[in-house]
Amino acid sequence: MQHLVPRRPGGGLARGIPAVLSVASTFVIWEIYVRLSGISPLVLPAPSRVLEQMVLNSALLWDNTLPTVKATLAGFALSLTIAFALSIALDFMPRIRRALFPIFVVSQTLPLVAIAPLVVLWFGFELTPKILLVALVTFFPMLVALVDGYESTDEEIQALLRSMGASRATVFRAARLPSAMPYFFAGLRISVTYAVVAAIFAEYVGARAGLGIVILNAKNSFRPDLVLAAVVISSALTLFLFAMTALLQKLVLGWRDAGGGQ
Amino acid sequence: MSVLSMQQVGITLGGRSVLDDISLHIEQGEFVSILGPSGAGKSTIFRLLTGALRHDRGTITCDGLPLDQSPHGFAFMPQRDALMPWRRILDNVTLGLEVRGMPRKVARAQVLPLLAEFGLSGFERHYPAQLSGGMRQRAALLRTIVQARPVQLLDEPFGALDALTRTQMQTWFEARWQAARWTTLLVTHDVREAVALSDRIYVLSPRPARVIAEIQVPDARPRLGRPASADAHALEAHLLDILLNRTGDQS
Numbered sequence: 289m290q291h292l293v294p295r296r297p298g299g300g301l302a303r304g305i306p307a308v309l310s311v312a313s314t315f316v317i318w319e320i321y322v323r324l325s326g327i328s329p330l331v332l333p334a335p336s337r338v339l340e341q342m343v344l345n346s347a348l349l350w351d352n353t354l355p356t357v358k359a360t361l362a363g364f365a366l367s368l369t370i371a372f373a374l375s376i377a378l379d380f381m382p383r384i385r386r387a388l389f390p391i392f393v394v395s396q397t398l399p400l401v402a403i404a405p406l407v408v409l410w411f412g413f414e415l416t417p418k419i420l421l422v423a424l425v426t427f428f429p430m431l432v433a434l435v436d437g438y439e440s441t442d443e444e445i446q447a448l449l450r451s452m453g454a455s456r457a458t459v460f461r462a463a464r465l466p467s468a469m470p471y472f473f474a475g476l477r478i479s480v481t482y483a484v485v486a487a488i489f490a491e492y493v494g495a496r497a498g499l500g501i502v503i504l505n506a507k508n509s510f511r512p513d514l515v516l517a518a519v520v521i522s523s524a525l526t527l528f529l530f531a532m533t534a535l536l537q538k539l540v541l542g543w544r545d546a547g548g549g550q
Numbered sequence: 551m552s553v554l555s556m557q558q559v560g561i562t563l564g565g566r567s568v569l570d571d572i573s574l575h576i577e578q579g580e581f582v583s584i585l586g587p588s589g590a591g592k593s594t595i596f597r598l599l600t601g602a603l604r605h606d607r608g609t610i611t612c613d614g615l616p617l618d619q620s621p622h623g624f625a626f627m628p629q630r631d632a633l634m635p636w637r638r639i640l641d642n643v644t645l646g647l648e649v650r651g652m653p654r655k656v657a658r659a660q661v662l663p664l665l666a667e668f669g670l671s672g673f674e675r676h677y678p679a680q681l682s683g684g685m686r687q688r689a690a691l692l693r694t695i696v697q698a699r700p701v702q703l704l705d706e707p708f709g710a711l712d713a714l715t716r717t718q719m720q721t722w723f724e725a726r727w728q729a730a731r732w733t734t735l736l737v738t739h740d741v742r743e744a745v746a747l748s749d750r751i752y753v754l755s756p757r758p759a760r761v762i763a764e765i766q767v768p769d770a771r772p773r774l775g776r777p778a779s780a781d782a783h784a785l786e787a788h789l790l791d792i793l794l795n796r797t798g799d800q801s
Contacts, residue, residue: 444632451600451626452649452697462649466636543636546677 333513342517348502353521355498359415359487360525363422367479371427375434375468379460385435396428400489408494418490418498425486426479433475437468470544473537480533484526551614553578553700553733554599554623559608560758561594568594570758572608576701579731583744586754587793592737593629594759596703599735600626613700625699629706631690633678639689640665640674646697661696667726668692684715691723695732702734708743720746721774728771741789745782746773753792763792 315335321327322334329337342349374392378385404421411417441464449459491500499518506514538545552575559572568591576582586592597603598610601621609616612623625646633642643665644657652660665671668688678686687707694702708716708723724747727734738744744751745767753763769782778786 442632444628444630445634447597447600447602448626448628448632449645449649450602451624452646453622454649458649462645463634466634469636541636543677543679546680 329513330510331512333516337513338516338520341513342520345514345517349499349517349521352497352499352502352518353525355415355495356484356487356491356500356522357525359418359490359498360422360483360529362415363419363487364426364480364483364529366419367423367427367483368430370423371430371434374427375431375438376460378435379438379464380456392428392431395424400425400486404490404493408490413494413496418487418495421490422483422486425482429475429478429482430472431475433471433473434468437471438464440471441467469540473533473541476533476537477530480529481526483529484522488522552576552611553580553613554735555609555611556595557609559598559605559610561598561603561605561607563594563603567758569598569605569760570755571760572754573761574752574764576733576735578733581727581734581736581747581749583736583738583748583751584754585738585741585744585751585789585793586759587756588739590754590756591759592739592754593705596626596705596737599624599701599703623700624703625694625697625701626703627690627694627705627707630710631678631686633686633690633693635678637677638674639670639676639678639681642678643670643689643693643696645693650697661692664692664696669722682715683711684719687711687719688722695730700733702732704734704736706738706740707736709738709740717774723747724772724774741786741793745769745786745789746778751789753789763789765789 319334319336322329322332333341374388378388400421403424404417407417407420411420438460445463445467446459449463454462488498488500488503491498492504493500495501499522502518503515506512506518555575557573559569560567561569572595574582574584584592584595594603598605599617601617611617612620617623633639634645637645640658640661641654643661644652644654647657647660648654662674665674668691670685670689670692673681673685678689681689687710691704691707694704708719711719720743727747736744736747748767751763751765751767752761753765754760755762765785765788767782767785769779773779773782
């Protein structure tokens with residue numbers, strides 16, 4: 289059966305067909321349902337109407353997408369930096385790890401609905417609270433993945449390095465860090481899907497501009513079509529970030545694709 | 551002066567005596583095997599020599615100096631190849647040189663001419679997962695040899711290979727060893743392998759381990775790739791008898 293599935297050139301595209309078909313048919317069924325049932329666009333707008341609104345309000349949407357992108361990227365950059373720095377500190381100091389890890393776990397139990405307004409209250413309506421909230425939501429999966437990844441390092445490889453006279457730092461750089469990379473990318477893929485949503489939620493709670501504000505205003509003026517237009521953009525942003533991580537993974541973990549056989 | 555000498559070395563781990571009384575020595579260019587039942591503490595000897603553990607009793611000297619004053623006497627080859635899957639073969643082989651601070655470029659240039667001799671030319675850009683078990687083992691051995699340490703420590707280097715590949719590797723290894731005469735300490739529980747490769751064999755008792763026999767192997771080399779001599783057969787039978795009857799191995 290193996291030969292029926294083309295694996296190399298063209299395989300990626302061919303494998304994408306079922307996904308495209310299922311998404312497209314969802315929209316087609318939705319469109320048909322709205323037209324046949326005559327349901328009010330104030331309750332459920334058709335996909336064509338959402339698309340139309342995106343074109344009509346393109347200036348408004350564009351102006352409000354930029355702040356969201358800014359908050360997402362800055363927050364994610366901060367989160368990535370914190371996750372890496374913390375993971376290294378925790379790896380070198382197991383005592384600190386036992387002391388601090390519970391705090392990180394607790395940080396993930398805080399309901400965002402409660403914490404977000406407080407962060408806005410403390411840090412104002414500008415970019416800072418959004419960056420902090422994006423970082424709060426996204427750093428944990430990456431931190432856990434990195435810490436677990438370091439632990440997964442083959443003991444024999446580490447013993448070999450020590451027999452060569454390697455220091456603790458060299459063992460980390462040469463063995464533990466590369467061993468953690470597959471884990472890290474698993475965490476990164478989870479984190480990145482939270483990032484845009486977290487930024488929008490932070491804006492929703494209090495901001496001057498952003499997709500969250502578009503959604504808030506559209507909801508208040510009974511415009512589900514405009515809400516969905518903003519949702520389309522938000523999804524597109526997340527998909528784009530997800531694709532970027534996949535690309536980065538291919539670059540960093542190229543050795544895994546080399547695989548068995550020649 | 552012996553390259554390596556252990557005198558009445560003992561170690562207790564977690565309240566249990568693992569090594570009771572180990573005395574052995576290796577001369578320059580000699581091939582010595584440590585033969586013992588599974589779990590006898592053979593690998594513990596290597597962990598002492600590579601600095602992963604410290605002995606409680608006795609003395610270990612390398613080139614006449616105590617172990618802690620000559621920390622770089624040994625190049626270690628672990629049981630499984632321990633190649634890093636994310637490094638290409640060439641960069642795996644240069645690992646020991648890089649750890650010592652040699653620039654990667656210099657290390658590569660030093661290693662490249664040796665690849666052919668180890669049957670790895672054309673594979674320097676491959677990742678370990680793309681190589682056969684035998685090739686991986688040869689890469690791991692080359693990684694050990696290029697460190698140019700006084701003694702090579704080989705921990706059951708052919709144990710994980712299938713029978714056919716193991717025989718090929720042993721024959722290849724014997725030829726390489728005859729040409730280079732690396733001072734080698736081999737740990738194994740394979741009697742035939744010990745007899746085929748060694749100048750001398752130390753036999754260990756089960757835990758707590760002590761040396762219960764030291765045996766010379768006088769056979770002329772090369773010994774592999776042709777039928778084993780009657781002397782070798784007799785020696786194998788003798789060693790098996792010691793292992794089975796005098797060590798009381800329960801496994």
